[in-house]
Amino acid sequence: MKKTLAITLTLGVTFGATATLAAAIDPETDRQQMVDFFKAKNPKIAMDAYVNGAYIYSADAMAQWEAAEEFPxxxxxxxxxxxxxxxxxxxxxxxxxxxxxxxxxxYPMFDEATQKVVTLESSINKCRTDAGLKPYKLKEGDIANVSGYLAYQARGAKIDVKIESEGARKAYEDGRKSYITPTGQFGLSCAKCHTYNAGRNARADTLSPNIGHTSHFPVFRAGAQKLTTLHHRYLGCHENMRAEPFEAQSDQYKNLEFFQAYVSNGLEINGPGYRK
Structure with a gap:
């Protein structure tokens, strides 16, 4: 109990850090504290299971998801x-x-030449425009389908985001700041739902954990009957929080993806995922 409390308090200090304190953040220490927090919160859940999102919190939900995965x-x-x-x-x-x-x-990776985070979807479109082809529309449709195909081909590979420069660390910190900062009319943050209250219900939905969140995107939403990208999900979350969303593939969302992917290092890619 003391160990659990210590980890929780440590994480609380880390995630409540001011902008001044954030300058001293070590990403790997930060990532390990996040992992330790989830281990202490749910000691019976194996870390590699976090790639399955909110389904890990309910045996019935997991069984239904596994049944859906038989004929994806x-x-x-x-x-x-x-x-x-x-x-x-x-x-x-x-x-x-x-x-x-x-x-x-x-992906995502930090490009030292441009000093920006590069995502798979942004690279797909840059590849096309550099060759004189039309870019895909962002959020869903062709961009999600190509991304989903590449994710499916990479299943089993480990997430391995590198932070090897001051520029990459600053991008991580910016994404982390977006994750922990309350916003919108409800005064919510990503951390409020996906760290501190992960596993609890918000209306009829179970809140998914931050760890492993990027592993299964793009995601097939049963309600929409199509694949949607991670940045489309970010847009939806901000709208649910009654906050002004950023554009898909904006620097803000790229950095947020960079942060989330880094704290999931070592977990397997298992996209595309299926969600109700």
Whole structure:
């Protein structure tokens, strides 16, 4: 109990840090505190299970999800993504190489040349525009299907986000700040729901944990019957919080993805995921 309390208090200090204190943040220490917090909060849940999101909190929900995964409803979207990728294969291979299993694990990453975070979806569109092709629309549709195809090909690979420069650390801290800062009419933060209250219900939905959150995107939403990207989910969350959302693939959302992916280092990619 004392160990659990100590971890909780330590995390509380870390996530309540002011901008001045944030300058001293070590990302790896920060990540380990997050992992320790979730281990202490739910000691019976194996860390590698966190890739399954909110389903880990209910045996019944997990059974229903496993049944849905026997005949995944997102297979048509993956097929569409493969067709789109194959149609412009020569272009994509110049950008990403010939091994499609190695593309998704590279992202998100910090580009030292531009001093910005680069996501898979932003790289897909840059690859297209550099070759004179039209970019895909962001959030859903073709961009989500191609991303989903590449995620499916990379299943089992480990998330391994690198922070090896001051610029990358600042991007991590910016994403972390977005995660912990209350916003919107309800005064909520991402951390309020997805760290401190993960596993609890918000209306009819169980709040998913921050750990592993990026592992299963893009996600097939049963209600929408299509794949949607992680940044589309960020937009939806901000709207639910009655906050002004940022644009998909904005620096704010890229940095938030960078932060979330880094704290999930070591977990397996298992996208695309299925969610109700």
């Amino acid at each position: 409803p997102y297979l048509d979207a993956i097929d569409s993504g493969e067709q789109l990728y194959t149609a412009d294969k020569a272009v994509f291979e110049k950008c990403f190489g010939t091994d499609v299993t190695k593309i998704r694990p590279k």
